[in-house]
Amino acid sequence: MKARLSFKFLFSYLLLGFASFLTVTSVGSYMMEYHLEKLISRQLYQSAHNIAENELVKKNISSTNIDSIRDDILLAAGNSSSVIWIINSNGKIILSSRKDRLSDNPIDFSSFDPASWGSNYYQIGDFYGYFDDTRLSTIAPITDNMVTKGYVAIHYLMSDLYQRRGGLLLIVQILFFIIYIIFGILLIFFRYHISKPLRQITDGVSEFTNGNLSYRIPVSSDDEMGYLSQSLNYMADKLNRNGEYQRQFISNISHDFRSPLTSIKGYVEAMLDGTIPVEMQEKYLKIISFEADRLEKLTRGLLTLNELDIQKRMLNIQKFDINAVIKTTAASFEGSCTTRNILLELILSGRELYVRADMEQIQQVLYNLLNNAIKFSPDNSTITIETTERNDKIFVSVKDHGIGIPKSSIHKIWERFYKIDTSRGKDQKGTGLGLAIVKEIINAHGQNINVISTEGVGSNFVFTLEKVK
Numbered sequence: 001m002k003a004r005l006s007f008k009f010l011f012s013y014l015l016l017g018f019a020s021f022l023t024v025t026s027v028g029s030y031m032m033e034y035h036l037e038k039l040i041s042r043q044l045y046q047s048a049h050n051i052a053e054n055e056l057v058k059k060n061i062s063s064t065n066i067d068s069i070r071d072d073i074l075l076a077a078g079n080s081s082s083v084i085w086i087i088n089s090n091g092k093i094i095l096s097s098r099k100d101r102l103s104d105n106p107i108d109f110s111s112f113d114p115a116s117w118g119s120n121y122y123q124i125g126d127f128y129g130y131f132d133d134t135r136l137s138t139i140a141p142i143t144d145n146m147v148t149k150g151y152v153a154i155h156y157l158m159s160d161l162y163q164r165r166g167g168l169l170l171i172v173q174i175l176f177f178i179i180y181i182i183f184g185i186l187l188i189f190f191r192y193h194i195s196k197p198l199r200q201i202t203d204g205v206s207e208f209t210n211g212n213l214s215y216r217i218p219v220s221s222d223d224e225m226g227y228l229s230q231s232l233n234y235m236a237d238k239l240n241r242n243g244e245y246q247r248q249f250i251s252n253i254s255h256d257f258r259s260p261l262t263s264i265k266g267y268v269e270a271m272l273d274g275t276i277p278v279e280m281q282e283k284y285l286k287i288i289s290f291e292a293d294r295l296e297k298l299t300r301g302l303l304t305l306n307e308l309d310i311q312k313r314m315l316n317i318q319k320f321d322i323n324a325v326i327k328t329t330a331a332s333f334e335g336s337c338t339t340r341n342i343l344l345e346l347i348l349s350g351r352e353l354y355v356r357a358d359m360e361q362i363q364q365v366l367y368n369l370l371n372n373a374i375k376f377s378p379d380n381s382t383i384t385i386e387t388t389e390r391n392d393k394i395f396v397s398v399k400d401h402g403i404g405i406p407k408s409s410i411h412k413i414w415e416r417f418y419k420i421d422t423s424r425g426k427d428q429k430g431t432g433l434g435l436a437i438v439k440e441i442i443n444a445h446g447q448n449i450n451v452i453s454t455e456g457v458g459s460n461f462v463f464t465l466e467k468v469k
């Protein structure tokens with residue numbers, strides 16, 4: 001890829017250089033010639049006009065004393081290759097700045113049509129065959145008292161104009177080459193600064209596609225390249241962590257499924273081969289039923305979490321009375337609370353308290369929290385469910401006087417499959433998914449949940465909900 005990109009750079013550079021040089025040379029040359037033509041013709045006409053306006057010229061044009069102005073004419077011609085003619089009204093060239101050639105042939109004014117020159121005042125060519133070379137000719141009339149007494153003609157050598165054009169063009173071409181070389185050096189610099197990080201990024205991406213997600217692209221520049229590699233590094237890190245999480249998740253599921261299945265299989269086989277006698281079977285069937293319950297609970301928890309993952313952005317948000325939901329959820333635990341003489345105390349703010357949330361899911365949160373509170377509370381204790389209003393939020397707390405949560409575990413209880421040492425003996429059936437589900441639901445609502453707990457004293461779980469104004 002690098003080679004192809006470099007080739008494209010080089011090819012574009014050469015092509016651009018060639019096209020620009022061609023344009024500068026051809027169009028530039030044409031424009032300069034045009035410009036010089038206009039400039040010189042204007043200057044020549046002005047000179048011719050000045051000579052024509054000269055009183056000596058006007059006075060002497062009809063006399064034989066014409067040679068008296070020769071010096072003036074020669075002075076005007078200077079040492080240039082231009083030729084100046086004074087022509088009388090008959091068309092005869094009576095004075096020329098070029099001594100070697102003084103034609104006796106009068107100029108045939110019938111073939112000379114100043115109108116065909118248009119507004120140019122000048123003509124380019126051999127001036128009706130008078131010259132062997134190409135000339136830029138301009139003519140100004142000599143008038144005295146509204147009478148045309150003759151003409152002043154100046155013939156400029158076109159090769160002089162081409163020479164001037166060539167000189168100017170050379171300057172432009174040299175400037176062009178200097179700029180082209182500077183541009184080339186900049187391009188090499190630019191290419192180095194783009195292609196090197198680009199190569200590092202491509203190398204990084206192929207490392208990622210080969211599965212090496214812990215690879216880091218070493219581009220840290222403060223520009224688009226740096227930003228791109230930072231984003232790619234971030235993406236790889238996320239993928240890596242997701243993969244790690246998936247592996248951990250599957251290993252947890254496998255472990256949690258394997259232990260009840262192993263014990264079920266062991267007891268069933270022992271019953272079948274007679275190791276467990278018929279009279280002892282009831283005890284072991286109860287264990288099998290207990291393990292099957294655990295498996296069912298585990299499957300249900302996993303399904304709920306999976307649904308939450310899918311539905312995260314599809315909450316069925318509605319307005320409902322949280323006090324009423326708390327009452328019905330608490331009522332569903334009445335049976336288990338009565339047998340253990342646990343008092344469910346409800347301290348609810350107002351008769352009705354409207355919140356905006358997904359009712360079914362909030363019910364699930366309350367169910368899980370209450371279920372834990374009852375599970376970890378001693379008999380004859382009190383569990384308090386309280387709602388309070390603060391600012392735009394409703395705070396719901398579920399407080400028990402149970403065994404509490406050790407400090408070292410308090411941050412881990414929200415993780416999937418996390419269970420505090422089962423030897424605490426209260427919850428052999430636990431899956432460690434209950435609080436993970438609670439946290440997912442509350443977070444999906446954009447709300448918060450927290451716990452304050454002291455071992456041996458009790459726990460207080462508090463979550464927020466959006467209040468309906």
Ligand code: ADP
Nearest residue numbers: 372373376404413419420430431432433434435
């Ligand atoms: P499970 O679904 O197995 O109940 P949870 O995710 O709900 O698991 O809870 C994780 C751990 O947090 C439990 O194993 C338990 O030890 C602890 N826990 C949760 N709620 C309470 C509580 N009210 N009192 C004491 N410990 C609790």
